[in-house]
Amino acid sequence: MAAQSRKTESPEYVKMSLATAISLGMTRGRMYRGAVNRCVNLLVHYPEGCSARCAYCGLSRGRPGAYEDKSFIHVSWPLFPMEVVIEAINNSPPYVKRTCISMITNGKCRSATVQMVKALRDHTELPVSVLIAPTIIDGNDLMAMKDAGVDRIGVAVDLATPELFDKYRGKGVKGPHKWDRYWEVLETALRIFGPFYVGAHLMVGMGETEKEMAIVMNRLWRMGVVNHLFSFFAEEGSRLAGRPQPSWPSYLRIQLARYLLEEGMCSFNEMEFDEQGRITGFGMNPDRLTEVVNRGDPFMTTGCLGPDGQVACNRPFGNCLPGPKQWNYPYTPNEEELDLVRGNLFEIQEN
Numbered sequence: 001m002a003a004q005s006r007k008t009e010s011p012e013y014v015k016m017s018l019a020t021a022i023s024l025g026m027t028r029g030r031m032y033r034g035a036v037n038r039c040v041n042l043l044v045h046y047p048e049g050c051s052a053r054c055a056y057c058g059l060s061r062g063r064p065g066a067y068e069d070k071s072f073i074h075v076s077w078p079l080f081p082m083e084v085v086i087e088a089i090n091n092s093p094p095y096v097k098r099t100c101i102s103m104i105t106n107g108k109c110r111s112a113t114v115q116m117v118k119a120l121r122d123h124t125e126l127p128v129s130v131l132i133a134p135t136i137i138d139g140n141d142l143m144a145m146k147d148a149g150v151d152r153i154g155v156a157v158d159l160a161t162p163e164l165f166d167k168y169r170g171k172g173v174k175g176p177h178k179w180d181r182y183w184e185v186l187e188t189a190l191r192i193f194g195p196f197y198v199g200a201h202l203m204v205g206m207g208e209t210e211k212e213m214a215i216v217m218n219r220l221w222r223m224g225v226v227n228h229l230f231s232f233f234a235e236e237g238s239r240l241a242g243r244p245q246p247s248w249p250s251y252l253r254i255q256l257a258r259y260l261l262e263e264g265m266c267s268f269n270e271m272e273f274d275e276q277g278r279i280t281g282f283g284m285n286p287d288r289l290t291e292v293v294n295r296g297d298p299f300m301t302t303g304c305l306g307p308d309g310q311v312a313c314n315r316p317f318g319n320c321l322p323g324p325k326q327w328n329y330p331y332t333p334n335e336e337e338l339d340l341v342r343g344n345l346f347e348i349q350e351n
Contacts, residue, residue, distance in 0.1 A: 008045075011115040012099075014085060015043040015077035018315050023096060024088040027078065032322030035330045038306060040089055040099040040126065042227075043077050044112060044192040050104035052135070053150075053175040054158075055168040056203070056243075058235040059104060062173060065237065082119055089124045097306025099126045099203040100154070100313055103133040105176060110137060110285070112145045121149030128155060129304045134185035135176050142192045142283075152304045153189045154228065156201040157182055160208035160216045168206060173239065186225060195224025199304060204254050205232030205246030213278025214257050218268040227258050228302045231327035233319040245320070249347040251327050252299060256345070259298035260284070272335055296333040319340060 003231040019037040031037075049067030050059045057063070058072045080088075080327045089099065099120055102110040120128050129152035130145055142153065159165040162179040169177040200220050206215060217227045231251050234241050245251075260266040260282055270283025282289060292298065297331060303313030317329035323338050333341065 006266065008079060010044040010049060011082065011119070013044045013045055013079055013081055013114040013115065015079050016085065017041040017043070017073040017077055019071075019318075020189070021078055024092055026080070026088055026208060030110075031316055033331060033334075035316040035322075036093070036095050037314065037316050037330075038095055038097050038311070039303070039315075040085075040092070040096060041313070041315070042085065042099065042116075043072065043102045044104055044106070044109050044116070045079060046106050046108055047103075048106070050106055052105040052169070052177060053173045054177070055087075055173050055239040056206070056232060056235065058238060060173075060238060063235070063238050064341070082116065084143055086119065086123045089126060092126075097126065097308060097310070098129060098304060099124070100129045100131060100304065102131040102135075105133045107136055109133060110141050114141075114148050117145060117148040117150055127151045127307060132185070132189075134182045135178070137185070139188045139192065142189055146192055151193075152197050152199065153193050154199045154201060154304065155182060155186050155189065155225075157186075157216075157220075158201055158203045158230075159206055160212045161203065164206050164208060168240075186220075186223070187312035190224055196226055198224070199226040199228045201228050201230060203230045204251050205233055205266075207245075209274045210250055210254055210257075211277035211278045213254050214261075214268060214271060217254075217258050218261055221261055224300070227302075228313075229255060229258055229260065229328070231319040233327070245327065248325060248327065249344045250278070252341060252345050256293070256298045258283070258302065260292070265292065293342060293345065294338065296329070296338055296341075299329050299333060301328040301330050 021027040051061060053060050053062040061156045101113055102251040103113055103115055107314040117128050128150055130150050131154040134155060166172055169175050221226055231245055233245055234243050244350055257279060266282045266284055272281035274280050301311060301314045303311050306312035314330040320327040
């Protein structure tokens with residue numbers, strides 16, 4: 001059994017998200033409102049799994065059960081040979097614009113990820129990004145990725161403050177991750193890949209205030225790091241299985257703040273907050289703000305871009321269930337959805 005397991009691990013094998021498998025025609029399925037997954041989302045795989053113990057992650061070593069039975073982002077990730085994945089990418093629909101490899105905290109990832117990137121760049125036309133594991137890599141690894149053909153890097157900072165990071169990813173769960181290490185790797189990635197070719201995942205709903213999230217988004221953007229927002233969405237069986245999602249109005253305000261900051265339409269110093277750290281204003285002309293909201297763009301998924309300049313990593317329904325009220329829309333919201341957004345944006349709810 002051990003010998004068989006070694007044969008079915010990365011770089012020869014890779015896991016693929018269910019939404020990607022549907023997009024590539026490798027499994028049957030339909031998505032709400034005709035949503036499509038524009039990115040081939042791949043996950044490195046080893047039978048022993050990930051050594052991290054992040055409280056909210058479906059792949060956490062602290063989550064009960066065998067690693068091979070664990071889900072990630074609420075869906076299964078079927079395992080495929082790399083050559084099958086490459087063939088499927090080469091026959092993918094025209095809306096598929098990028099491939100992204102997600103690492104786990106496992107030392108084998110370092111060389112395997114580079115090998116997988118080389119295989120993809122040698123045999124497919126899509127650009128390749130990597131969601132890296134900062135705890136196990138350094139600048140040499142990042143240079144090797146760039147030399148292999150990676151054009152963009154993602155770093156899952158996830159938490160808005162060092163205290164929350166340590167509580168849910170570090171000492172609080174007996175995990176290996178350190179806040180300072182993640183920021184050091186972000187700086188290194190910026191030097192190697194350049195401003196705005198590095199993205200940071202941030203997860204709303206972990207106990208931070210809206211102001212604290214705005215502070216970290218502003219810090220990252222001023223560094224040259226693009227903010228990719230997620231909502232907490234509890235994984236069954238994880239340490240935080242009973243934790244609710246953040247209030248929808250709160251998430252909408254944070255999404256709008258990200259959009260306005262990154263589009264240069266407002267500055268953090270112009271934003272207004274109440275005594276609970278909730279956003280009450282953006283320092284903008286109300287008519288101009290309404291115009292931006294009516295576009296719907298601020299409330300769509302943020303992620304790495306494709307060659308067309310549009311978000312490729314749109315992760316359909318990755319952090320909420322399908323329906324008119326979504327924490328990240330994988331398409332432009334329609335009028336029914338925008339009516340809900342407008343009606344809830346400045347509603348004050350407790351998490």
